Amino acid sequence: MVLNNRASVSLAVRGRVLAAVRELGYRPDLMARALRTRRSASIGLLLSDIRNPFFGDIARGVEDRARDAGYAVIFTNTDADPDAEIRGVYGLASRRIDGLVLTSIRTTSPPEVYQRLGIPVVLVNRRADHLGCDFVGIDNVKAGRDAALHLVWHGRRRLAHIRGLPGSTASEDRVTGYRQALEEAGLAFCDSLVITGDLSFKSGYEAGLELGRRRPLPDGVIAGNDLMAIGAMEALRSLGIRVGEDVAVMGVDDIWVSSLPGVSLSTVRQPRYEMGVKGCELLLARIEQPRRGAVRLILDHELVLRGSCGCGVYGRKSV
Amino acid sequence: MVLNNRASVSLAVRGRVLAAVRELGYRPDLMARALRTRRSASIGLLLSDIRNPFFGDIARGVEDRARDAGYAVIFTNTDADPDAEIRGVYGLASRRIDGLVLTSIRTTSPPEVYQRLGIPVVLVNRRADHLGCDFVGIDNVKAGRDAALHLVWHGRRRLAHIRGLPGSTASEDRVTGYRQALEEAGLAFCDSLVITGDLSFKSGYEAGLELGRRRPLPDGVIAGNDLMAIGAMEALRSLGIRVGEDVAVMGVDDIWVSSLPGVSLSTVRQPRYEMGVKGCELLLARIEQPRRGAVRLILDHELVLRGSCGCGVYGRKSV
DNA sequence: TTGAAAGCGCTACCAG
DNA sequence: CTGGTAGCGCTTTCAA
Numbered sequence: 001m002v003l004n005n006r007a008s009v010s011l012a013v014r015g016r017v018l019a020a021v022r023e024l025g026y027r028p029d030l031m032a033r034a035l036r037t038r039r040s041a042s043i044g045l046l047l048s049d050i051r052n053p054f055f056g057d058i059a060r061g062v063e064d065r066a067r068d069a070g071y072a073v074i075f076t077n078t079d080a081d082p083d084a085e086i087r088g089v090y091g092l093a094s095r096r097i098d099g100l101v102l103t104s105i106r107t108t109s110p111p112e113v114y115q116r117l118g119i120p121v122v123l124v125n126r127r128a129d130h131l132g133c134d135f136v137g138i139d140n141v142k143a144g145r146d147a148a149l150h151l152v153w154h155g156r157r158r159l160a161h162i163r164g165l166p167g168s169t170a171s172e173d174r175v176t177g178y179r180q181a182l183e184e185a186g187l188a189f190c191d192s193l194v195i196t197g198d199l200s201f202k203s204g205y206e207a208g209l210e211l212g213r214r215r216p217l218p219d220g221v222i223a224g225n226d227l228m229a230i231g232a233m234e235a236l237r238s239l240g241i242r243v244g245e246d247v248a249v250m251g252v253d254d255i256w257v258s259s260l261p262g263v264s265l266s267t268v269r270q271p272r273y274e275m276g277v278k279g280c281e282l283l284l285a286r287i288e289q290p291r292r293g294a295v296r297l298i299l300d301h302e303l304v305l306r307g308s309c310g311c312g313v314y315g316r317k318s319v
Numbered sequence: 320m321v322l323n324n325r326a327s328v329s330l331a332v333r334g335r336v337l338a339a340v341r342e343l344g345y346r347p348d349l350m351a352r353a354l355r356t357r358r359s360a361s362i363g364l365l366l367s368d369i370r371n372p373f374f375g376d377i378a379r380g381v382e383d384r385a386r387d388a389g390y391a392v393i394f395t396n397t398d399a400d401p402d403a404e405i406r407g408v409y410g411l412a413s414r415r416i417d418g419l420v421l422t423s424i425r426t427t428s429p430p431e432v433y434q435r436l437g438i439p440v441v442l443v444n445r446r447a448d449h450l451g452c453d454f455v456g457i458d459n460v461k462a463g464r465d466a467a468l469h470l471v472w473h474g475r476r477r478l479a480h481i482r483g484l485p486g487s488t489a490s491e492d493r494v495t496g497y498r499q500a501l502e503e504a505g506l507a508f509c510d511s512l513v514i515t516g517d518l519s520f521k522s523g524y525e526a527g528l529e530l531g532r533r534r535p536l537p538d539g540v541i542a543g544n545d546l547m548a549i550g551a552m553e554a555l556r557s558l559g560i561r562v563g564e565d566v567a568v569m570g571v572d573d574i575w576v577s578s579l580p581g582v583s584l585s586t587v588r589q590p591r592y593e594m595g596v597k598g599c600e601l602l603l604a605r606i607e608q609p610r611r612g613a614v615r616l617i618l619d620h621e622l623v624l625r626g627s628c629g630c631g632v633y634g635r636k637s638v
Numbered sequence: 639t640t641g642a643a644a645g646c647g648c649t650a651c652c653a654g
Numbered sequence: 655c656t657g658g659t660a661g662c663g664c665t666t667t668c669a670a
Contacts, residue, residue, distance in 0.1 A: 001656090004649080008655050025435070031359060031415045032647035034350050035662050042393070042414070051379045056370045063369070063396055072414055074361070074391045077382055095361070095391055096350040116344070201575075234580060256520075261553060262581025320640090323665080327639050351663035354646050 003028060034096060042072040043283060044092035048080040048104040052199075053255040054225070054272060055103060058124060061276020062101055069284055071098070080104055080165075080198075086113055093117050099283040105131070106167040120286040124279040127169040127296075134282040136275050136297040140170045140252075143268045143301050144177025145184075146319045147222050147250045150266075150303055152185040154311045156220035156248050160193040162207040162232060164224040171224055174252065178222055193218060197228045204231025212239040212247075219247055226251035226258045229265055233308060244310035254304050266309035269302050269316070322347060353415060361391040362602060363411035367399040367423045371518075372574040373544070373591060374422060377443060380595020381420055388603055390417070399423055399484070399517075405432055412436050418602040424450070425486040439605040443598040446488040446615075453601040455594055455616040459489045462587045462620050463496025464503075465638045466541050466569045469585075469622060471504040473630045475539035475567050479512040481526040481551060483543040490543055493571065497541055512537060516547045523550025531558040531566075538566060545570035545577045548584055552627060563629035573623050585628035588621050588635070 002009055002017040009017075020026070034040040045062055047055040063073045074097060076088040085106070090113075092100060099120040105128045114121050114131055123135040148159055161178045164171030175194070182189050195210060197203030204223060211218055212235060221236075223229035229251030233243045243249055244264075251258060254269035278297055286292065303317040321328055321336040328336075339345070353359040364381055366374040382392045393416060395407040404425070409432075411419060418439040424447040433440050433450055442454040467478055480497045483490030494513070501508050514529060516522030523542060530537055531554060540555075542548035548570030552562045562568055563583075570577060573588035597616055605611065622636040 001649090010655065013656080027409065027413045029354075029415060029647050030413045031350060031353050032662090033649075035348075035354050035646090035664090036648045036650085038662075040350060049379065050369065050382070051372070051375045053370070053372065053375075056372070056375045059394075060368065060370045060396060063394065067395065067410075072393045072395075072410065074393050075378075075382065076386065076391075077379060090346065091386075091391065094346045094349045096348060230579065237580070257576050257579070260549065260576070260579075260582060261556070262583075263579060264581075320665090329639065332640085348663050351646090352665075354648090354662090355664045355666085357646075 038096075039098055040096045041070055042074055042095070042097050043280070044089075044095075044097040044100045045073050045075040046078060046085065046088050046092070046100065046102050046104070047075065048078050050075065050077055052227070053257070054227075054253055057255075057272035058103055058276035058279070061273040061278075062124075062280045063276075065277045065280035065284075069280075071284070078104065080106075082106060082108065085109065089113060089117070093119070099287050101279050101283060102126075104168070107169060107172075108167055120283055120290060122279050122283040122286070124275050125170055127173075132294055134286060134295045134297075136278045136282060136299065137170070138270055138301045139298050140173030141177040141180065142319070143252055143270075144174035144222065145181045146177070146301075146303060147252065147268050148178045148181030148220075149184070150305075150311070151220040151222070151248050151250060151309060152181060152187070154248065154309070157187060158193070158216060158218045159187070159220040159222060160195070160211050160218035162195050162197050162204060162211075162221060162223040162228050164199050164228075165196060174222075174224055197224065199225050199228060201227045201231040204228030205235045206231075208232030208235025209239070212236045212241050217241070217246065221247060221249045223249065223251045226253040226255045226265060226267055229267065229308070230257065230263060233263075233265065244307050248310045249308040258304075259306070264307035266306045266311075267304050269304045271299050271301070274299060357415075358417055359415045360389055361393055361414070361416050362599070363408075363414075363416040363419045364392050364394040365397055365404065365407050365411075365419065365421050365423070366394065367397050369394065369396055371546070372576070373546075373572055376574075376591035377422055377595035377598070380592040380597075381443075381599045382595075384596045384599035384603075388599075390603070397423065399425075401425060401427065404428065408432060408436070412438070418606050420598050420602060421445075421452075423487070426488060426491075427486055439602055439609060441598050441602040441605070443594050444489055446492075451613055453605060453614045453616075455597045455601060455618065456489070457589050457594075457620040458617050459492030460496040460499065461638070462571055462589075463493035463541065464500045465496070465620075465622060466571065466587050467497045467500030467539075468503070469624075469630070470539040470541070470567050470569060470628060471500060471506070473567065473628070476506060477512070477535065477537045478506070478539040478541060479514070479530050479537035481514050481516050481523060481530075481540060481542040481547050483518050483547075484515060493541075493543055516543065518544050518547060520546045520550040523547030524554045525550075527551030527554025528558070531555045531560050536560070536565065540566060540568045542568065542570045545572040545574045545584060545586055548586065548627070549576065549582060552582075552584065563626050567629045568627040577623075577625070583626035585625045585630075586623050588623045590618050590620070593618060
């Protein structure tokens with residue numbers, strides 16, 4: 001009672017208890033406490049691969065905020081595999097986590113699984129409207145549109161898009177934005193200029209190889225993320241194509257690597273760390289108030305201009 | 320009893336129980352089980368920053384192996400701060416983790432803390448002989464020596480070293496290796512050619528700036544890790560110094576970025592993922608057999624030659 | 639082979 | 655303000 005700050009404890013007792021605590025090095029067993037209070041003070045974090053710098057940043061944001069609040073974070077890698085996702089969720093649930101942060105939910109993820117859990121779920125990065133959970137991320141339609149329009153404004157007319165796998169709202173939204181931009185610019189949408197990758201460097205490289213062999217050559221490429229953009233740039237260069245001149249390339253994310261002069265990728269900056277922090281905050285808030293309305297938090301993105309888009313500007317640009 | 324495979328259960332009962340389990344969607348409460356068995360089936364992972372690709376890879380290795388074995392991984396970031404390390408350890412301990420993986424132990428870390436824990440501890444990457452724990456990592460003396468000797472063999476005579484902070488055996492060992500190489504090559508060790516960084520890109524950049532202004536210019540730089548090496552390269556280039564020609568640069572780690580053509584860092588490859596996997600295995604083994612002798616597992620490293628060392632060779636080289 | 643009962647360490651409740 | 659007691663969901667022991 002002393003340790004839990006129960007009001008009604010005399011100072012004398014309080015002192016004696018505290019002394020004993022110190023002397024014995026007593027630390028409450030959070031496991032037993034959890035069993036009793038039905039609160040484990042731990043949350044789960046599901047991501048596709050912690051090695052991916054995108055998720056690393058989010059994870060750090062989540063953990064920082066969680067630690068502040070006395071929560072522990074249990075993480076699991078799913079490699080974007082639906083089965084692994086389900087197993088991961090169940091595994092975490094049986095550990096009695098108080099809430100769950102999902103970073104790579106798929107539109108095909110079975111809602112029952114999450115609804116039956118009986119614990120709050122927050123979505124970071126990808127929406128999943130059919131789940132009705134709290135969400136934090138950027139407006140990916142606008143992000144895709146902004147990236148494409150930037151190239152259009154700088155005279156690019158034949159824009160290709162390397163999109164992420166279907167099943168991710170982030171990928172779908174960026175495609176939508178790309179199409180919107182084409183339409184606004186009065187450019188025709190062409191199916192063959194959209195190539196699907198899996199957000200990895202390798203898939204970007206392959207897409208780049210493919211696009212670089214096309215004639216007429218596309219004069220602009222919007223990639224669904226930085227990793228694929230960097231892969232595509234490598235591929236284009238290996239084909240003797242000058243990035244920033246023959247072809248303008250833009251990514252989405254602004255991971256650290258993109259800022260290296262040898263890479264110099266123009267991109268749409270996504271505030272990943274903040275997404276993690278905010279996501280965790282949404283979760284903590286909902287743990288406190290389970291029945292408040294679902295919150296959808298849209299953070300701002302900005303264009304980060306470097307060499308790969310060939311517009312000659314270096315710096316950031318709010319959009 | 321059915322779920323725990325108690326031998327003495329009739330087939331009839333077993334069937335009925337299993338049916339009920341399925342129907343009700345029963346999942347054992349691991350928390351309650353932990354309270355009773357004193358085993359939580361979870362382990363702790365302490366690292367300085369999950370955003371650092373070095374730790375991301377280790378974390379993935381640990382989690383993969385842990386998940387295979389039915390263990391959950393709780394991670395905490397310490398930013399290499401000793402106080403945060405202690406708090407992190409206590410925080411994890413009160414959650415009754417079955418074991419702990421430490422990736423950035425400091426030589427000054429108080430042994431009592433770890434010994435009093437009463438749970439197995441495994442060290443990954445950095446040794447800490449005063450703790451007497453299991454360990455997995457590479458031979459950093461040899462790594463530092465191999466890197467330096469490589470440059471020496473290619474004619475470099477004025478080798479600088481950007482070392483990591485004191486308090487890390489990995490950093491100290493690499494310095495030792497660097498000195499050994501100089502000695503073997505009959506080169507004088509010069510204090511002023513050793514600059515201390517904190518393993519970050521920024522500190523590498525600053526060190527590079529500093530070294531690049533020295534006259535005579537060092538003709539080779541061994542960095543304590545890739546992040547600092549990349550920072551140093553940027554700095555040198557910004558000074559108009561040609562990396563690979565005027566100055567040869569080598570790092571240690573071989574993080575993914577280093578392989579990008581625009582970076583092309585020659586480095587000593589450390590098997591990070593395997594270190595994570597093996598570290599987790601050592602831990603699981605010790606959880607089973609707490610009193611077996613301490614194991615020290617030294618994994619092989621290899622030289623990965625790219626453009627930054629200017630030796631004209633591209634590829635891997637076992638050492 | 640079965641089921642009843644005790645108890646892991648904690649918190650919440652309640653009577654003193 | 656204090657301390658005793660019940661019980662969280664599980665495993666383990668023991669008697670039937």
